[in-house]
Amino acid sequence: MAEGEFYRAASPREAAGLLAQHGGAARVLAGGTDLMVAVNKRKFKPQVLIYLGDAGMSGISQEGDALLIGAATPLNEILASPLVADKAPLLATAIKQMASPAIRNAGTIGGNLANASPAADTATPLLVLGASLKLVGAKGEREVPLAEFFTGPGQSVLAADEIIAQVKVPAQSAEAKWAYRKVGKRKAQSLSVVSVAVYCPLSGGKVSGVAIALGAVAPTPLLATEAAGLLNGKALDEATIAAAAKAAAEATSPIDDARGTAWYRKRASEAVVKQLLTELAG
Ligand SMILES: Cc1cc2nc3c(=O)[nH]c(=O)nc-3n(C[C@H](O)[C@H](O)[C@H](O)COP(=O)(O)OP(=O)(O)OC[C@H]3O[C@@H](n4cnc5c(N)ncnc54)[C@H](O)[C@@H]3O)c2cc1C
Incomplete structure (x- = not known):
């Protein structure tokens, strides 16, 4: 300079x-x-x-x-x-x-x-x-x-x-449920290997307008719209959650790098989405 x-x-x-x-x-x-x-x-x-x-x-x-x-x-x-x-x-x-x-x-x-x-x-x-x-x-x-x-x-x-x-x-919305999880190699000073955010507005016990986003598993931060579409209007039961988590992982296109393999990132995407939705379902 x-x-x-x-x-x-x-x-x-x-x-x-x-x-x-x-x-x-x-x-x-x-x-x-x-x-x-x-x-x-x-x-x-x-x-x-x-x-x-x-x-x-x-x-x-x-x-x-x-x-x-x-x-x-x-x-x-x-x-x-x-x-x-x-x-x-x-x-x-x-x-x-x-x-x-x-x-x-x-x-x-x-x-x-x-x-x-x-x-x-x-x-x-x-x-x-x-x-x-x-x-x-x-x-x-x-x-x-x-x-x-x-x-x-x-x-x-x-x-x-x-x-x-x-x-x-x-x-x-004050009524909406939400969750966030970051998987990194350490707890601090660590870039994400996978990150997931879920925002889940509720209406009459059913979810509507839910959104799921994943980081570090595609060329850009990713909105998993198909996975979210499987949840809208439904109750958060086990089968619906499993289908949405699978669809979210299918939307990813991760790469291998120093922080993790593509294989791991895909598996972790499905697991973390499933975990967060299960937590939101209470
Ligand atoms: C040790 C360490 C740990 C880190 N951990 C994380 C982490 O856990 N998660 C994470 O996401 N990031 C992490 N980062 C990356 C970084 O800290 C963040 O991305 C931070 O928010 C960058 O902001 P900045 O203001 O420092 O950007 P800068 O370094 O000032 O700029 C980054 C780029 O954006 C451009 N830019 C900046 N502001 C604007 C603007 N307003 N409009 C247009 N262009 C702009 C600059 O020209 C440059 O190209 C880490 C970095 C370090 C060094």
């Missing part, structure tokens, strides 16, 4: 404008817990860094039935938020199991999503809650459902001059 340039953007639009001005040589920097690891490993050498910490993109508020979380909000701030604990406890539960307190103090929700890792731990709770992203570009802004954001490992629909400015999270 000796000959590089460093900017502090004062707004999301200014950050996007700087990205447009500098093209592929520029990267935005939030907490740096992914980006600087890549730089240190010499995977990439940015010529221009645009820091988002002063761009007015941090903070959590409520708008109607939704939470608005600034993309540059540190993960620990989200974890400590009474609003998130009340309206989106599923998200807080997932964040609590991420990395370590030090990494969560720096790492942001926007960085976790923009990095587009299949193992991004905020993705699965946000997918099942139906979150959407406000993307700000040099020429305007748009809202994209998170379910349409990821396109492949490390890839998303973000244009070269766009940043994620805000994450909109519909509040959980």
